[in-house]
Amino acid sequence: MAFTSAATIPWTRIRALSFDIYGTLIDWETGIDTTARSTALGPYLPPRREFLATLGKLDTEVQRAHPTMLQRDIIASALRQYAQRLKVVEEGKLTQEQVDEACQDYSGKIGTYEAFPDTVAAINKLGKHYKLVPLTNVDNQSFAGTMSDALQDCRFDAIYTAEDIGSYKPSPKNFEYLLEHLKADLGVETGELVHVAQSLFHDHGPAREFQLQSVWVNRGGARIGAQHDASWVGGADVGKGEQDVYAFQLEVRSLGELAEIVEAAFGA
Template sequence: MLPGREISELAGFKALVFDCYGTLIDTVEGKLEYLRPIFMQKTCPDIAKVLDTFTITQRRLEAENKDMLLPDVMSSSYHESTGLLRLAYDEDAAEAYARSAGDWPAFPDTAEALARLKEAGLKLFVLSNVDNVSFEETRKKLEAEGGILDAAYTAEDIGSYKPDLRNFQYALEHIENDFDISPNEVLSVAHSKYHDVGPAHHIALKSVWISRPRPVPIPTPSRPEDDFRPDWQFDTVGDFADAILLAKAGDA
């Protein structure tokens, strides 16, 4: 946990807005599985270079094509990234990658943590850069142990991708109108500083950063969004669930 914010302060939140891919779902492992055809090419650079190239192209495509569905974004990203990396492009591999999001695995702590949070009476929401078809497959993994989501707000429904502030405003307005929960009772829980922590900072929405450390870290370049400091930090969603439930027990 970051200094300056006490665990006890978590007790006041009624609603949790989770980023999905990278926070609840292991995006890296999911993508690596579907990028195997690329890694098998003799001229392929290291994993970090490949993932960084795909990340950069996907972010740009999402910013430039706000109403494009995620599978189409990922298909275009695959085509563009292989060109930038000077690798062979395979249409079948690109199509499989483009439609893979619903197949990516949940982190081991995800479903159990969501179930505990739900049982404690917290409202659970997802705000994600995803299409509805892919998310319905993902949703089964998230809710596997009883942590039923109260609502999910997708890029397809909103018509733009995070970090666009409209996505956060859309979620907060729906949570307030549909569940009578004000924005100051809502907490953003996410791994991505670019997609979530930074925008939350800009609209004064309190945030938790889920760092998700890996046993073997994949080097990533420093980016401007790394300077954004969340209000709290935990390694996993399970650790965060422990903390907020402890805070609420002390507040009872």
């Protein structure tokens, strides 16, 4: 079962935190929605929630079909498929060249997405106590953009990307890579790690399979896809059955809340 008490995690004996980045530290939903609407496709997109729900499913389908494709190319492909569903070319609203240009422009903006307001201060507090390690589905170039912009004041001890791993979460390969490299690179054992993430589908399902302690950062947002078998971008409250599936030890509403819990555990 899932627990919701901070006391279930031995914070003073933990040595490292691994993080999902986009959706947990970076406002992925707003970044996607804003940059897509700034392109020629913008006037033809439906309301945000509907748009994100369908696009999230398309992203996941492309990731599964092409696990070594770069994330910026994944999201370009998904938006192109979305444009086909909208029939903007077929109905003469846009040319195919305009659609291709819109998808290319959109896909190059991942590194410009903004951090959640609590992110930087929380990461700096957590970094006083733990090794911090991103486990992200984003490609190296896009992540470098984020590190030079929204997360420029954050320090990480190692960075593991889907491009380096050759697959996308929730593939078990990504978590195998995380655990193997944490031990080899930083000397951290599985029991000394807590995984911190917003996506139940991408992160907390696999975390349970690997018996990882985890914290669900429930930032609200759009809950996407069929139960247990689709992309979760955000999180409405989960029911009992879903808690049994994902089995996180703690739910918080922000990274700042987690930092406060950790500071209290260390008596800070």
